[in-house]
Amino acid sequence: MWRAPYPGQWSVAAAVADNLSYREVAERLSLSVRTVEYHLANAYRILGVTGRAELAALVRARASRAAPAGTDPRSVTR
Known part of the structure:
Protein backbone atom coordinates (compact mmCIF):
# COMPACT_ATOMS: atom_id res chain seq x y z
CA MET A 1 0.00 0.00 0.00
CA TRP A 2 1.39 3.37 -1.05
CA ARG A 3 1.32 6.25 1.38
CA ALA A 4 2.39 9.83 0.95
CA PRO A 5 5.44 11.21 2.72
CA TYR A 6 4.84 13.45 5.71
CA PRO A 7 5.05 17.24 5.23
CA GLY A 8 8.56 17.37 6.73
CA GLN A 9 9.72 14.74 4.27
CA TRP A 10 8.17 16.70 1.38
CA SER A 11 9.92 19.87 2.54
CA VAL A 12 13.28 18.11 2.56
CA ALA A 13 12.54 16.44 -0.79
CA ALA A 14 11.59 19.78 -2.37
CA ALA A 15 14.79 21.41 -1.13
CA VAL A 16 16.90 18.50 -2.41
CA ALA A 17 15.07 18.75 -5.74
CA VAL A 49 12.89 6.14 -5.70
CA THR A 50 16.61 5.52 -5.61
CA GLY A 51 18.14 8.91 -6.26
CA ARG A 52 17.89 12.65 -6.47
CA ALA A 53 16.89 12.73 -10.16
CA GLU A 54 13.85 10.48 -9.59
CA LEU A 55 12.93 12.40 -6.44
CA ALA A 56 13.22 15.75 -8.23
CA ALA A 57 10.94 14.52 -11.04
CA LEU A 58 8.29 13.43 -8.52
CA VAL A 59 8.51 16.71 -6.59
CA ARG A 60 8.18 18.74 -9.81
CA ALA A 61 5.21 16.63 -10.97
CA ARG A 62 3.47 17.06 -7.61
CA ALA A 63 4.14 20.80 -7.57
CA SER A 64 2.83 21.30 -11.10
CA ARG A 65 -0.42 19.49 -10.23
CA ALA A 66 -0.87 21.57 -7.07
CA ALA A 67 -0.04 24.97 -8.56
CA PRO A 68 -2.86 27.19 -9.79
CA ALA A 69 -2.55 28.26 -13.41
CA GLY A 70 -0.08 31.06 -13.97
CA THR A 71 1.90 30.56 -10.74
CA ASP A 72 5.38 29.27 -10.11
CA PRO A 73 4.93 25.68 -8.83
CA ARG A 74 7.92 26.11 -6.51
CA SER A 75 6.00 28.77 -4.59
CA VAL A 76 3.20 26.36 -3.64
CA THR A 77 3.24 25.39 0.02
CA ARG A 78 4.20 21.76 0.32
Whole structure:
Protein backbone atom coordinates (compact mmCIF):
# COMPACT_ATOMS: atom_id res chain seq x y z
CA MET A 1 0.00 0.00 0.00
CA TRP A 2 1.39 3.37 -1.05
CA ARG A 3 1.32 6.25 1.38
CA ALA A 4 2.39 9.83 0.95
CA PRO A 5 5.44 11.21 2.72
CA TYR A 6 4.84 13.45 5.71
CA PRO A 7 5.05 17.24 5.23
CA GLY A 8 8.56 17.37 6.73
CA GLN A 9 9.72 14.74 4.27
CA TRP A 10 8.17 16.70 1.38
CA SER A 11 9.92 19.87 2.54
CA VAL A 12 13.28 18.11 2.56
CA ALA A 13 12.54 16.44 -0.79
CA ALA A 14 11.59 19.78 -2.37
CA ALA A 15 14.79 21.41 -1.13
CA VAL A 16 16.90 18.50 -2.41
CA ALA A 17 15.07 18.75 -5.74
CA ASP A 18 16.34 22.35 -5.90
CA ASN A 19 19.88 20.85 -5.98
CA LEU A 20 20.78 21.91 -2.46
CA SER A 21 23.32 19.94 -0.44
CA TYR A 22 22.26 18.26 2.79
CA ARG A 23 23.96 21.07 4.72
CA GLU A 24 22.16 23.74 2.67
CA VAL A 25 18.81 21.98 3.19
CA ALA A 26 19.49 21.77 6.92
CA GLU A 27 20.26 25.49 7.09
CA ARG A 28 17.21 26.44 4.99
CA LEU A 29 14.83 24.35 7.11
CA SER A 30 16.55 24.84 10.48
CA LEU A 31 17.25 21.12 10.86
CA SER A 32 20.34 19.09 11.57
CA VAL A 33 22.08 17.39 8.66
CA ARG A 34 21.25 14.04 10.27
CA THR A 35 17.54 14.92 10.33
CA VAL A 36 17.70 15.85 6.65
CA GLU A 37 19.32 12.47 5.88
CA TYR A 38 16.65 10.68 7.94
CA HIS A 39 13.71 12.46 6.22
CA LEU A 40 15.25 11.91 2.81
CA ALA A 41 15.85 8.20 3.39
CA ASN A 42 12.24 7.78 4.48
CA ALA A 43 10.95 9.76 1.50
CA TYR A 44 13.02 7.59 -0.88
CA ARG A 45 11.61 4.43 0.70
CA ILE A 46 8.00 5.65 0.73
CA LEU A 47 8.14 6.93 -2.84
CA GLY A 48 10.14 4.00 -4.18
CA VAL A 49 12.89 6.14 -5.70
CA THR A 50 16.61 5.52 -5.61
CA GLY A 51 18.14 8.91 -6.26
CA ARG A 52 17.89 12.65 -6.47
CA ALA A 53 16.89 12.73 -10.16
CA GLU A 54 13.85 10.48 -9.59
CA LEU A 55 12.93 12.40 -6.44
CA ALA A 56 13.22 15.75 -8.23
CA ALA A 57 10.94 14.52 -11.04
CA LEU A 58 8.29 13.43 -8.52
CA VAL A 59 8.51 16.71 -6.59
CA ARG A 60 8.18 18.74 -9.81
CA ALA A 61 5.21 16.63 -10.97
CA ARG A 62 3.47 17.06 -7.61
CA ALA A 63 4.14 20.80 -7.57
CA SER A 64 2.83 21.30 -11.10
CA ARG A 65 -0.42 19.49 -10.23
CA ALA A 66 -0.87 21.57 -7.07
CA ALA A 67 -0.04 24.97 -8.56
CA PRO A 68 -2.86 27.19 -9.79
CA ALA A 69 -2.55 28.26 -13.41
CA GLY A 70 -0.08 31.06 -13.97
CA THR A 71 1.90 30.56 -10.74
CA ASP A 72 5.38 29.27 -10.11
CA PRO A 73 4.93 25.68 -8.83
CA ARG A 74 7.92 26.11 -6.51
CA SER A 75 6.00 28.77 -4.59
CA VAL A 76 3.20 26.36 -3.64
CA THR A 77 3.24 25.39 0.02
CA ARG A 78 4.20 21.76 0.32
